[in-house]
Amino acid sequence: MNETLPRKVKLPRLSSRGDGIFRTVIIGLSLIIALTFVLSIVLLGQQSWPAIQEFGLGFLTTNVWNPVTSEYGALSLVMGTLLTSFLALLISVPLAIASALFVAEYAPKWLANPVGYLVELLAAVPSVVYGLWALFALKPLFQQVQLWLYTSNPDLTGHCIELFNSNKTSLPCFFMPQVPTGLGFLLAVTILAIMILPFTASVARDVIRLVPADQREAMYALGATKWEVISLAILPYARAGIMGGVILALGRALGETLAVAMVIGNTPEIIKSIWSPTATMASMIANQFGDAREGLQRASVVGLGLTLFFVSVFVNLIARSIILRMTPKGL
Amino acid sequence: MTQLLTASNVDIYYGSKQAVKQVNLNVEKGSVNALIGPSGCGKTTFLRAINRMHDLTPGARVEGQILLDGQDIYSSGIDPVEVRRRVGMVFQKPNPFPTMSVFDNVVSGLKLAGMRDQRALMEIAERSLRGGALWDEVKDRLKSPATGLSGGQQQRLCIARALAVEPEILLMDEPTSALDPASTAKIEDLMTELKKVTTIIIVTHNMHQAARVSDTTSFFLNGDLVEHGQTDQIFTSPRDERTEAYVTGRFG
Numbered sequence: 001m002n003e004t005l006p007r008k009v010k011l012p013r014l015s016s017r018g019d020g021i022f023r024t025v026i027i028g029l030s031l032i033i034a035l036t037f038v039l040s041i042v043l044l045g046q047q048s049w050p051a052i053q054e055f056g057l058g059f060l061t062t063n064v065w066n067p068v069t070s071e072y073g074a075l076s077l078v079m080g081t082l083l084t085s086f087l088a089l090l091i092s093v094p095l096a097i098a099s100a101l102f103v104a105e106y107a108p109k110w111l112a113n114p115v116g117y118l119v120e121l122l123a124a125v126p127s128v129v130y131g132l133w134a135l136f137a138l139k140p141l142f143q144q145v146q147l148w149l150y151t152s153n154p155d156l157t158g159h160c161i162e163l164f165n166s167n168k169t170s171l172p173c174f175f176m177p178q179v180p181t182g183l184g185f186l187l188a189v190t191i192l193a194i195m196i197l198p199f200t201a202s203v204a205r206d207v208i209r210l211v212p213a214d215q216r217e218a219m220y221a222l223g224a225t226k227w228e229v230i231s232l233a234i235l236p237y238a239r240a241g242i243m244g245g246v247i248l249a250l251g252r253a254l255g256e257t258l259a260v261a262m263v264i265g266n267t268p269e270i271i272k273s274i275w276s277p278t279a280t281m282a283s284m285i286a287n288q289f290g291d292a293r294e295g296l297q298r299a300s301v302v303g304l305g306l307t308l309f310f311v312s313v314f315v316n317l318i319a320r321s322i323i324l325r326m327t328p329k330g331l
Numbered sequence: 332m333t334q335l336l337t338a339s340n341v342d343i344y345y346g347s348k349q350a351v352k353q354v355n356l357n358v359e360k361g362s363v364n365a366l367i368g369p370s371g372c373g374k375t376t377f378l379r380a381i382n383r384m385h386d387l388t389p390g391a392r393v394e395g396q397i398l399l400d401g402q403d404i405y406s407s408g409i410d411p412v413e414v415r416r417r418v419g420m421v422f423q424k425p426n427p428f429p430t431m432s433v434f435d436n437v438v439s440g441l442k443l444a445g446m447r448d449q450r451a452l453m454e455i456a457e458r459s460l461r462g463g464a465l466w467d468e469v470k471d472r473l474k475s476p477a478t479g480l481s482g483g484q485q486q487r488l489c490i491a492r493a494l495a496v497e498p499e500i501l502l503m504d505e506p507t508s509a510l511d512p513a514s515t516a517k518i519e520d521l522m523t524e525l526k527k528v529t530t531i532i533i534v535t536h537n538m539h540q541a542a543r544v545s546d547t548t549s550f551f552l553n554g555d556l557v558e559h560g561q562t563d564q565i566f567t568s569p570r571d572e573r574t575e576a577y578v579t580g581r582f583g
Contacts, residue, residue, distance in 0.1 A: 212426075214422055214423075214424055214426040215426060215428070216387075217384065217387070217420075217422065217426075218422065218426045218427075218428070218489070218492075219428075219439075220384070220387060220415060221382060221384070221415055221419065221420035221422075221493070222415065222416075222419075222439060222440035222443055222492070222493070222496065223412050223413070223415040223416030223440060223443055223444065223496065224412070224415075224443050225412055228443055232428075232439070232443075233428060236428065236430040236431075237428075237429065237430065239430070328429030328430045328476070328478060
């Protein structure tokens with residue numbers, strides 16, 4: 001008896017056409033993203049071609065930015081970008097992790113949520129507002145410290161100014177102000193550190209909350225104190241995720257333009273002290289693009305953009321390989 | 332045989348909900364004790380009171396007295412961290428520390444206790460891994476990540492990790508429920524060995540497991556300790572009809 005039961009319901013013919021359309025749309029959309037990436041490199045390369053032809057790789061290794069003599073080299077700006085970003089990270093990451101731990105592990109619920117919300121709100125403040133705040137609130141403060149350093153060590157001050165003028169520095173002078181305006185490297189680093197804090201903090205908070213309870217309990221059950229549970233079980237488990245938040249922050253710091261341009265002093269020189277006025281690639285683009293209508297200057301400014309693009313991609317690749325190595329195996 | 336653990340009139344609450352009611356229980360040194368009962372009967376809740384795990388749960392409250400070697404572990408002068416060093420625990424799901432090697436997992440409790448001497452650590456690691464019946468399988472990869480082990484091996488690693496600090500009592504919360512039958516059999520065999528060095532209290536859903544491995548059995552139902560006795564007696568001639576219904580498989 002191989003007879004099948006008669007069908008009572010008539011099913012519509014199956015069709016996989018919808019699948020095909022969906023696949024095409026998805027591939028198309030993702031190609032657009034890839035295309036945008038390639039196009040921006042091509043366009044930046046095209047626009048900066050005169051500068052690339054003129055200076056070649058020397059654009060990256062010489063330290064001069066002189067529109068009068070038409071000489072452009074981005075060394076001080078590349079260094080400005082990297083130094084401000086990494087120092088800002090160095091300051092902001094411990095603070096961000098501390099705030100994440102406070103919110104996720106220590107604060108009672110009624111306090112944790114508002115504090116977490118406030119930290120996230122920091123990310124919503126426009127950078128021009130940070131710039132203004134730095135100018136009006138922090139700059140006078142920094143200036144006072146600089147003046148105090150100036151007047152309290154007159155001998156050292158004189159010695160350092162001589163060194164600075166002959167384009168040199170020394171270890172003690174590295175902490176002495178160059179010109180007591182308040183503006184400069186340290187102010188830019190400070191404002192950057194505050195601006196990137198919420199990115200690391202909110203990612204770190206989320207990954208810390210996601211650490212499974214059995215990991216905490218395993219450590220507690222061995223006779224660990226709360227601090228030992230945090231440092232030996234929670235943070236190691238969450239470290240790859242926290243690193244992801246650090247990369248987000250780093251990306252933001254590398255590209256931050258306006259707030260930095262407002263407070264860094266905009267002098268294309270390698271820093272001689274933590275107080276030195278200097279510039280970053282992004283701040284330089286913002287300052288010079290308007291004036292650079294044509295010719296070599298414009299090409300050089302676009303060249304800065306291209307360099308910034310590659311520096312960001314490169315730093316991200318390194319960071320990603322670090323994350324990969326930090327991720328626990330088998331998870 | 333001496334009484335190692337004595338629980339008297341233990342009540343446990345989550346907020347206003349009472350999960351364990353007036354439990355009295357004695358545990359002898361060097362024995363395996365099974366806590367059985369249907370889901371939600373309070374057996375795991377009671378187990379977690381013995382190493383003060385409830386201190387970590389906001390709103391959880393333990394009342395009554397639990398004496399470990401004559402000392403009330405809930406008296407005000409006692410640090411829960413100290414209690415947990417004396418009472419080890421193995422969990423339902425294997426939970427090795429994924430960023431640590433096999434070796435570092437085993438000695439993590441010793442390092443917490445401040446032990447730094449590499450030679451001594453290595454010695455104890457080997458002894459504990461042998462105790463966990465895992466040494467032969469991992470002796471060549473002590474430095475590789477613990478998450479590379481199979482589920483059964485991971486659970487035995489967790490047992491070795493708990494053994495390394497030489498706990499007076501080892502709590503096991505359904506230690507084989509996430510494992511395959513072969514791994515389960517290995518861990519059951521292990522328990523008979525382990526009672527030479529420690530005392531085991533095991534929560535299990537599996538009545539056959541309780542019958543196979545334990546000396547005494549306690550049957551929990553709705554937060555009450557219904558019956559406690561020698562395992563043989565509980566399974567062959569239970570005094571309470573609810574116990575009989577449960578062990579003969581009529582509910583749960």
